[in-house]
Amino acid sequence: MQPDKRTQTILDGFDANFEGKATHLAIAPGRVNLIGEHTDYNDGFVLPVALDRDVRVLFRPRDDNQVRLYALEFDSWADFSLGNSERNKKQLWPNYVQGVGLELAALGIQLQGFEGIVSGNVPRGSGLSSSAALEIAAAKAFLTAANQIHALTGPQLARAAQKAENEFVGVNCGIMDQFISTLGEDGHALLIDCRTLGYRRVPFPEGVSLVIGNTKASRSLAGSAYNERRAQCEDGVRRLKEVLPGIGALRDVSRAELEAHRSLLSHTVYRRCRHVISENDRVQTTVAALEQDDFEEAGRLMDASHASLRDDYEVSSEALDKMVESMRSHPGCLGARLTGAGFGGCAVALVRAGAEKDVRETVQESYARAMNLWPEIYISAPSSGARVLPL
Ligand code: GLA
Numbered sequence: 001m002q003p004d005k006r007t008q009t010i011l012d013g014f015d016a017n018f019e020g021k022a023t024h025l026a027i028a029p030g031r032v033n034l035i036g037e038h039t040d041y042n043d044g045f046v047l048p049v050a051l052d053r054d055v056r057v058l059f060r061p062r063d064d065n066q067v068r069l070y071a072l073e074f075d076s077w078a079d080f081s082l083g084n085s086e087r088n089k090k091q092l093w094p095n096y097v098q099g100v101g102l103e104l105a106a107l108g109i110q111l112q113g114f115e116g117i118v119s120g121n122v123p124r125g126s127g128l129s130s131s132a133a134l135e136i137a138a139a140k141a142f143l144t145a146a147n148q149i150h151a152l153t154g155p156q157l158a159r160a161a162q163k164a165e166n167e168f169v170g171v172n173c174g175i176m177d178q179f180i181s182t183l184g185e186d187g188h189a190l191l192i193d194c195r196t197l198g199y200r201r202v203p204f205p206e207g208v209s210l211v212i213g214n215t216k217a218s219r220s221l222a223g224s225a226y227n228e229r230r231a232q233c234e235d236g237v238r239r240l241k242e243v244l245p246g247i248g249a250l251r252d253v254s255r256a257e258l259e260a261h262r263s264l265l266s267h268t269v270y271r272r273c274r275h276v277i278s279e280n281d282r283v284q285t286t287v288a289a290l291e292q293d294d295f296e297e298a299g300r301l302m303d304a305s306h307a308s309l310r311d312d313y314e315v316s317s318e319a320l321d322k323m324v325e326s327m328r329s330h331p332g333c334l335g336a337r338l339t340g341a342g343f344g345g346c347a348v349a350l351v352r353a354g355a356e357k358d359v360r361e362t363v364q365e366s367y368a369r370a371m372n373l374w375p376e377i378y379i380s381a382p383s384s385g386a387r388v389l390p391l
Contacts, residue, residue: 006121010058013072013117021391022116023060024144028136028386029053030122030129031180032212032348033339034189035305036283038313040174042233042276043195043249045283048176049204049382050184051122055133059116061145068115069097082111087168093118096131097138099168103160104142107152114145123376126214127345131169132177135161136386144388154183154385155197172227184385191287195251202287204382208295208334209356211349213327213363214376217319219344226341229272229313236273239264250276275312279305299334299350306337306347315342319371323347326366330359 003011007025014022029050036046057069065082071093078094082101088094097118105111118137122130139161143149152160158178165171165178175194183190188201233250240253243261247253255277262270282301289297306324310316320338324347327336332355339348351359360377367375 006119007056010056010072010117010119013070013119014058017070017117018115021060022058023391024058024141025389025391026057026059026137026140026144026386027054027389028133028140028181029184029383030055030133031177031184032128032210032346032380033176034210034348034350035286035302035337036176036279037305037309037337037339037342038229038315039251039276039279039283040176040192040194041230042280043251044276044280046176046192046194047189047202047283047286048180048184048192049189049210050180050385051128051378051380052383053120053122053128053378053380055118055120055122055130055137057116057118057137057141059114059141059145062113062115064113066113066115067097067101068113069094069118070116072117072119082113085168092169093134095169096134096164099164100135100138100161101142102168103164104139107156107160109143109148109151110146111142112146114141116141123214123378125219125345127219127340127342128212129177129181129340131165131171132161132173132181135164136178136181140386140388149388155179155199158182159197171223172230180385182386184383186384187382189290189382191283195249202290205290205293205295207293207353208298209351209353210380210382211327211333211351211356211359211363212339212378212380213323213347213349213367214378215317215319215323215344215346215367215371216373216375217317217344217371219341225315225343229315232269232272233276236265236269239269240273251280253277255281271312275308278308295334295350295352302335302337302348302350303328309338309342313342317343319344319373320347322370323363323367323375324349326363326370327359329366330355330362332359
């Protein structure tokens, strides 16, 4: 079969940098979250889809313990031995690969070195999970090279990659991004229970499409403010536990319970908890709305999610608000919200099928005018999760 243009570029990259041929291509997608934001680390529910943009690792096993990779877009090499737990201080990207290797080894998997090319077209630093895609593509390469592709279930693999990001890279993310990159399904969103790691495929209805708007605004606050939000949720749980000893996370608290014990919380922590608790409900209601083709209701819930993230959770930004506003200004848009951690990055709109291109034009023009920044707009159908193709 003739490779597509992108795969051909990666194959050419391999030929230019290695002797002989690669044996496998690992592919792992980025994601966009439809609804359920900042709920994953509260043991809650999320509803992401995998994108048709991905990170690829074209590789072949080595018969030693070395991993040697060349990243096309960064024009940079990474070279490390399995078991090496020293972070790469000069470049960030190899740490995602190295961290995943360490986690897999810690699970008792006997790894083998491999070498090849890394290449991605998930916009970086934009809240579409390019990091998780790199981790999962690397995990698939590690497992394939070691002849252990079935050693872990999808949820176990996602958990290992999340742990690598938490502990080796040092980003305290939840499980959502790695999970959807691993287990996403063509034409479906996944309803994920981030406590049990159980999940259900939700068919993405034919009458609607997704339009993603990249604000191109910087996300400098993202790391510290993300950790601060997590700490505020933990504080909320600690205080609510005094009167609700059975709870383990905000997932276990109802809206009525939160209101009844509001006085135990600072105003800020109360609002953070209110976002998480109401967002968990919105995820469930959105699934029901999509299953009944009630697109107006799904759109309304996305709008409500944005308002809650902006006002209660305070993770929006001027650029994200303008992006959402530009999206909603088109009559084909049913609802829109920031997606991912927030503070910049992307918003996602649910639009009527057929209106995608019009919405894109409207947004390009009105967002650029409002922010003096040229956005990028992606139209993506829900796509498949990670896979490995033998060559
Ligand atoms: C980032 C994290 C996810 C999740 C979202 C917010 O994308 O990586 O785990 O917490 O933010 O929903």
